[in-house]
Amino acid sequence: MSQNLSVLGAKMYAQMQLDVAETYGVELATKMFSVEPTIAQELNDAITAKSDFLQRINVIGVSEIKGQKVFLGVSGPVTGRTNTKTTDREAKDVSALDDSTYELSSTESDVGIPYAKIDAWAKFPEFAQKYSAAVQKQIALDRIMVGFHGTHAAVETDLDAFPMLQDVNKGWLQIARDQIPEQVLKEGKVAGKVTLGAGGDYANLDALVHDTKQMVDERLRDGGDLVAIIGSDLLAADKAKLYAKQGDVPTEKERIEDAQVIATYGGLPSFSVPFFPTDTVVVTSFDNLSIYFQDSSWRKQTVDNPKRSRVEDYNSRNEGYVIEQLEKFAMIENVELVAA
Known part of the structure; x- marks a missing residue:
């Protein structure tokens, strides 16, 4: 040089x-x-x-x-009705x-x-x-x-x-571990890990994402803005299953590649993000x-x-x-x- x-x-x-x-x-x-x-x-x-x-x-x-x-953000509904003859209207916190x-x-x-x-x-x-x-x-x-x-x-x-x-x-994942441990699942039937696959804690990625979503407050669960951020190893394994099952059919293989196999999981739009831990799934909204x-x-x-x-x-x-x-x-x- x-x-x-x-x-x-x-x-x-x-x-x-x-x-x-x-x-x-x-x-x-x-x-x-x-x-x-x-x-x-x-x-x-x-x-x-x-x-x-x-x-x-x-x-x-x-x-x-x-x-x-x-x-x-708001944490619940704000709409209702008040009988103002007897009660003052009150803005909800x-x-x-x-x-x-x-x-x-x-x-x-x-x-x-x-x-x-x-x-x-x-x-x-x-x-x-x-x-x-x-x-x-x-x-x-x-x-x-x-x-x-x-x-x-x-x-x-x-x-x-x-x-x-x-x-x-301290990043977002550590903030969650520290402040909302009840919304962070670290292990299942086997100590120290959550297993995915036949006989594991979750049979497939759809079920895992669905259960992750259930830990979100029910008042915020159906606002239409939640997404699933999924680790690359989990996506790769799911993609491999699809290829094994349908990859020999040219039209199906093209469909898999075009969709990048991350269209939806557990009913949520799903994304792969740079540097996201390979063995992790997060459900939230981007603007959160x-x-x-x-x-x-x-x-x-x-x-x-x-x-x-x-x-x-x-x-x-x-x-x-x-x-x-x-x-x-x-x-x-x-x-x-x-x-x-």
Whole structure:
């Protein structure tokens, strides 16, 4: 690898730094600077646009590091009738039953891009877009990984010990384990696991998803917005069964591939999501999952680091994960396939 940027690469990178400084209204992008809230929202939107999943959920800026959840959904009906001759009409308090607060943690997303890649991009007129897209895409993927694997927010993270970013923040699944354990099934007839297949806890994936849905509050169960997020191993096993049964028939094989075998399970639209645990099923609505960031907390810096033969893009902000309505979330994990 080259120890220095090429002349063209250095020129394009220098111009990009000037453009970044102008965009963010600062003198130098090479010094750490605070991003204005309105521009932080634009940056966040650009990151969100790099992921189909992030576009389906809520990724929003808030003003405080601690506060009340933004999307407090209703937990029951509001329609009725009052005999006003004897009784005052009374607005029903149907806000979510659970704890309605959030707390954000300092989060760093620092991306190093090798000189070789910068040099390769330098010949393209959209150099700045390629650079920004690379940084934003990685932040987007990391956000999803933390959401599904995060168990705690360590003072100092350790990527070697926690390769799935488990120590960056507490994600949605861990929030459910901590706050609604009665809506999280971890084991069935066999200790430590839920078995799927002939003779197991569930005969098939439809039955498993159906039972997961039953752990959602009955007042929220039939609103029409619930989905099932299903681990890839469980989907693959179900797909293999369909291929074994119908795959030799060309028209049936084409139908299976077109539908991706995740149209519906347990009567719910079903989805495969990046970094979702392979042995897990979650039933909720997409808009019940949120990532909050403090809009005044975003810090940014771009640095040319010849000691590592790369350029570095430093981003930090206060960020956290939220299940808006805990009673609208249910999960079965540790699912193990029974050998046929």
